[in-house]
Amino acid sequence: MLFADIVTASIRMAATGSRKAKIGIIAELLTAAERTELPAVVGFLAGQPTQGRIGTGWRTLAELEVPAATGPRLSVDAVDVALDELAGIAGPGSAAVRGSVLRDLFGQATPDEQEFLFRLVTGELRQGALEGVMLDAIATAAGVPGESVRRAFMLSGRLPATAAAALTGGSDALGEFRLELGRPIRPMLAASAESLSAAIAELGSIVVEYKLDGARIQVHRAGSEVHVYTRTLREITEHVGELVRLVRELPCRSVVLDGETLALTDAGRPRPFQETMSRFGSTRAEQVSQLLLRPYFFDCLHLDGQDLLDTPLAERRSALREVAAEQLIPSTTDPAAATELLEQALAEGHEGVVVKDAGAPYAAGRRGSAWLKVKPTHTVDLVVLAAEWGHGRRTGYLSNLHLGARDPDGGPPIMVGKTFKGLTDELLAWQTEALQEIERHREEWVVWVRPELVVEIELDGVQVSRRYPGGIALRFARVLRYRPDKDAAEADTIDTLRTLRAE
Structure with missing residues (x-):
């Protein structure tokens, strides 16, 4: 397959807002691809090459200035081989070698192909929002149920592997994916509820748990080997020795636990979220000793050789109590005690509670109605699209943020408002540096960035507005914090924001 076929498909998808049309375009391309090309084709379309991050920055590519080819001649395999070579370049003289490979690759590409590369x-x-569209397209191209594709992706965490299995072996191949110790699965997510009473009424048989102001973790243990992952499936084992030691001492041979971790003050209250997240990238003994992490587990997905994903939550909680009772998150199964638990969680400095269906299986990677979060204020996770240079006291800092909601149909984020409120001096300094590192281009007073950073916004709701493309605007929005534990694929959708619209 020519690389130009992928580029053309990408251009066609960008030109339509129809989810059905996008699915059809991708399915057509997947059907036409050779089976050996499937991992690369899927990776390129999703913006996630199988090589991972290539290690080449924006400035390096911007300085190439290589004349484009007059016609398409690059194959998918040729691009994949070049990216393999780029990913493996390291050591002294690597910059020169990388530049040579890039010039050769870009020199064989047409203008459209150069832009795509x-x-x-x-x-x-990378468009995280395209993920759902891609999964539906894989199901369409392979002629298999969408649920089979989503489950395989949940267990593998890899779109290319999921697509290859679906298109080469169908439902049987997809059914071979299993929970594998040491390979993280995508976490189950919670939707928002209007109120505690509404959540309880919707779910019936329930479990109500603290919603902590911490960071999501997933831990895997096989014998003495322990791995710890974030919600984005990044491994942080080497940075969280106290969690590794704790899990290694649990009374079991093998286990997979889902939960949250956070650093606490001497009074037992949660430290700021950024302090907890700072531990995920630090091995300095001083910082580790000052910011010990406390785990709270709320789910058990595997125990001593038995996978529990498809069992009801009530059974998974029994397994959890058996193996990690001392680390169990505060909870109740009594609806009459739910209000008291919510008040207790808020009094201790946490965000609220999560109400869960006690009979539901673990639906990883999906934000469904089986888990409903209840918080006293409206908060949404949005993507930073741009920022404006500040004035007065904020001169020299990127201040006013342009915010976008995720397009559930795979398009770019949809702008829904701006805000400069809630930004501390420390956060201003940090975002000024961080946003320039992902800069796309700038105008007189606006710096446009790649849509990667997720920020948590508190708001009073949304209102109808013609000012922004989504037809709504945020009301009294203020920044609570950045969410480095989330990527753009986990931002709230425009549909979610529309449910907050004042009538």
């Missing part, structure tokens, strides 16, 4: 290599092409 630029965005692919720098990570700018």
